[in-house]
Amino acid sequence: MDAARAEELLNHLADIVDLPPYDESDRLLLSHTLAVTSLHFAASVRTLCREDMMLGAGAALRSQFEALVRSIWTYYRATDLQIEKLSSLLSIESQQSNKNIPQVAEMIGELGKLSQLQNLLVSLKEFKDSSWQPLNSFVHAGIHAVHWTRWAAPPRLLDQTFRSSNGLAVLAFQNLAILTGHPTLQCEVIAACASFSSCLPAYRVSA
Secondary structure, eight states: OOHHHHHHHHHHHHHHTOSOOSSOOHHHHHHHHHHHHHHHHHHHHHHHHHTTOHHHHHHHHHHHHHHHHHHHHHHHTOOHHHHHHHHSOOSHHHHHHGGGSOOHHHHHHHHTTOGGGHHHHHHHHHHHHHHHHHHHHHHTTOHHHHHHHHSOOOHHHHHHHHHHHHHHHHHHHHHHHHHHTOTTHHHHHHHHTTTOGGGSOOOOOOO
């Protein structure tokens, strides 16, 4: 895995989107926070992959994806009450009130109702359809966790996990670009990725 190029890319993207949200509403601030949360998990995935720790990398990748989806859902689909619940200070009461916040499948379903997000939804659904079940297995100590505890994960699997995480990180940076309100930044994020194929998922060729 090309760790050096990944850090170079993600640092460059961080510089591109290094602007505050276009307003200080709770909706934008929460979406911004959750995108950063996703990037924190991405940093964990990269570290764990470099150390050949597949179990931790898989669990962190699941959390990275969920934080990314929640960040996008917060901006486009969350109700004011849901935003208030997620933004409240941590307490026993706030933990209880957050139990009814939608999970990944429901959030993706709600995002799918928006025509402007159809290209993004292709990436999110593809990742969920291919990866969600094994990643849940890592989190819940299922068969994938058992298998990769007994046997060392092959370099190919670690590289795939590494690349998938970097691809999700790019989506988080795209969302941060949108939150700035600067119309050209999202295109700048996409353009910046062109020469970093060594650390990103392979492009799929349509049949």
